[in-house]
Amino acid sequence: MTAMLNIKDLRSYYGQVQALHGLSFALNEGSLTTLLGANGAGKTTTLRAICNMVRSTGAIEFDGSSLMGRSTESIVRLGIAHVPQGRGTFTSLTVEENLQLGAISRRDRAGIIADIERMYGYFPVLKERYTQQAGTLSGGEQQMLAVARALMLKPRLMLLDEPSFGLAPLIVRDLFKILGRINREEKVTILVVEQNAQLALELADQAHVIETGRIVMSAARRRSPTTRTSASPIWVTRSAGTWSFSPTKSWPASRPARSTPAWRSPWS
Ligand code: ATP
DSSP, X not given: OOEEEEEEEXXXXXXXXXXXXXXXXXXXXXXXXXXXXXXXXXXXHHHHHHTTOSEEEEEEEETTEEOTTOOHHHHHHXXXXXXXXXXXXXXXXXXXXXHHHHTTTXXXXXXXXXXXXXXXXXXHHHHHTTTSBGGGSOHHHHHHHHHHHHHTTOOSEEEEEOTTTTOOHHHHHHHHHHHHHHHHHSOOEEEEEESOHHHHHHHOSEEEEEETTEEEEEEXXXXXXXXXXOSSOOOEEEETTEEEXXXXXXXXXXXXXXXXXXXXXXXX
């Protein structure tokens, strides 16, 4: 696999407050990567920095071209869709109008109609509710709509900020299954920020843990290049309030730059 997104020595600032302190990682094309970390670690800021929504220095390259200094709109046009925390649907518009708006930069009318139907295939509940105002949908339905709307852009890379936030466990599990399908079937590379570490790691090929604006632990597993399936998930173990990755021998794990033995969980 080739690196689609390369982030090097990323430092991001909110006014005088520095949120990222030299963060580096790469995303392989076709991968599903999760960013884990405690509250305030810098996960959301990393996604914002990729979309140039926060002042940053360092290097962010997408397909070998720098994203630094580009407008957020031009980054979206390169094929990077961002589903922010809090979902970001247009609450006064209907489900179908939201999907149409997701395709606003596209001109292929027939393709847009076909893609709306495809989204209804992934999320049948949205089809049942296509005339309903987005603001009256349940939290899970709104999250599904936010993901479907982002997919209407035909992105190559989708950035998802805590899609499980506020959702019931069964709905989260369904949503993650669909994200896995989108990654495999639509070949969309996915970077997902999650608090639900266990579930995210069941699905992910790569995982990075962020602590105070730096990557402190990374693990990856290999998938078959043909079937894109893998026998086992990345395991995390938890003992005495501490999570740690336990990759098997075939999963290269790295622990760059820090000697912290394990990452202390905010959920303990
Ligand atoms: P959470 O899981 O709670 O969403 P996070 O890992 O996504 O946390 P960020 O939202 O990226 O963390 O925040 C990283 C740091 O930047 C925190 O210290 C936070 O207080 C600070 N920060 C975030 N947004 C702003 C802002 N708009 N102004 C000032 N500081 C901010």
